[in-house]
Each structure stands twice: as structure tokens, then as C-alpha cells.
């Protein structure tokens with residue numbers, strides 16, 4: 001039985017992508033990474049993917065903004081929507097045009113592993129309609145430090161004595177940023193004596209475990225659903241055979 005396909009979205013170093021690659025290589029990951037899409041052309045994660053013989057694509061926002069300035073808010077909003085729509089096509093059909101690329105297999109699971117762009121409601125709806133599940137890795141606990149620079153913000157809050165515990169979560173992606181249902185939540189002790197680098201190192205180590213665990217929760221459910229569908233199909237066939245026999 002084939003395992004579910006995974007697309008990984010990145011924007012940077014790709015250490016979490018590497019954790020997924022290593023997990024697949026060792027048989028721990030219950031899926032197959034078929035493509036990596038980066039929002040930045042210079043993301044080292046693209047190198048990691050290529051070394052693992054995984055197809056890579058760059059889908060950057062900057063080219064969509066060409067000819068606009070920060071003051072062109074309405075035009076940039078339209079361009080951003082096109083960026084998201086094209087990304088949906090890329091994931092579902094293998095091309096930004098939406099024309100199905102011969103031999104392309106859409107993923108069952110999309111993992112945001114350091115993807116640093118907010119995804120629009122329209123792309124999330126398109127993925128849902130296509131039966132594609134999307135999850136995200138966030139370096140904070142549910143309800144805390146949504147958005148960017150969460151590691152720095154959590155560490156500073158620890159230094160200020162506001163919190164004693166940081167953490168990491170894997171969650172389903174919904175329109176409201178970092179507020180989707182958690183799949184995995186891992187707490188990390190925030191020590192006053194921790195430097196930012198020491199805390200960041202703790203976080204990354206935990207992330208690399210959490211991202212595999214969270215992906216596998218979804219992948220195992222998909223495998224169960226596939227087995228159930230197959231069983232239902234077999235049962236239906238048997239029922240049809242019985243009907244034919246009666247007649």
C-alpha cells in the first residue's frame with residue numbers, strides 16, 4: 001500500500017525539513033516527501049531537499065509585488081491573493097496555472113516547516129476542498145506569541161519573569177494565525193540563566209521531534225482512512241456480487 005505524499009513549505013535553513021527527511025529515511029515517518037516549496041530562493045532548506053533528491057520549487061512573494069510600493073496597499077492585496085491562488089494550484093495540480101502536470105501527484109499532507117508567510121483563507125479553502133491537510137510548526141505554546149519571532153519573545157518574557165515555561169506546538173492551519181487545533185504540544189523550561197542562544201537550541205531540538213510526531217498523527221489517520229475506504233470498496237464489491245448471485 002502506498003504511503004501518503006507530503007509537501008513541505010519552508011522559508012529558511014530547513015532544519016525541521018531535515019528532521020522530516022531523516023525520519024523518512026529511517027522509516028519513522030509514515031509518509032513520503034515528494035516536494036519542497038520555498039518562499040525564498042536562497043533558503044538553505046532547498047539544498048537539503050536537493051541532497052535528498054526531493055523535487056524543489058521556489059514560490060516567492062516579491063516578484064508578485066513588482067512595480068508596486070508599500071503604499072499600494074490595495075494592489076498589493078490583490079497581488080498577494082494571486083500569490084496564494086497560484087500556490088494552491090502548485091500544490092493541487094503541480095503548476096501555478098492550475099493545469100494538471102502529467103504524472104503529478106498532489107500531497108495528502110502539507111507541512112509548514114518555517115514557512116514565513118500568512119496563508120489566505122482562499123488557499124486554505126482550496127486545499128480543504130482538495131482533501132489536503134495542512135499543519136504548522138510554531139515555536140510557542142497554544143495561545144502564546146502568535147506570529148513571528150516567537151522564540152525571542154518567549155525568551156524575553158522569561159527574562160522579564162513573566163513566564164517560566166516556553167514550548168513548541170504542531171497545529172492544524174486555519175485562517176487565524178497559529179490558532180488552529182494543536183496536534184502536539186511540548187513544554188520547555190525557561191531558565192533565567194538561559195541565554196537566548198541556549199533557549200533557541202532547546203527549542204530547535206524539541207521542534208525536530210515534534211514535527212515528526214505531529215506529521216505522523218495525521219499520516220496514521222490518513223492511512224486508517226485509506227484502509228477503511230479500501231475495506232468499504234471491497235465490502236461493496238462483495239455485496240454487488242451477492243446481489244448478482246441472487247438475480
Ligand SMILES: Nc1nc2c(c(=O)[nH]1)N[C@@H](CN(C=O)c1ccc(C(=O)N[C@@H](CCC(=O)O)C(=O)O)cc1)CN2
Nearest residue numbers: 116117118119136137138147148173174175176177178
Ligand atoms: N493562515 C495562516 N497562515 C499561516 C499560519 C497559520 O497558522 N495560519 N502559520 C504560519 C507560520 N507562522 C507561525 O507559525 C507565521 C509565519 C509568518 C507570519 C507573518 O506575520 N508573516 C508576514 C511576513 C513576515 C516577514 O516577512 O518577516 C506576512 O505573511 O505578511 C506569521 C505567522 C504560516 N502561515
Ligand SMILES: NCC(=O)N[C@@H]1O[C@H](COP(=O)([O-])[O-])[C@@H](O)[C@H]1O
Nearest residue numbers: 012013014015016017114138139147
Ligand atoms: N511562526 C513560524 C516560525 O517562527 N517558525 C519557525 O521557523 C524556524 C524554521 O527553522 P528551520 O528552517 O531550520 O526549520 C523554526 O524555529 C520554526 O519554529
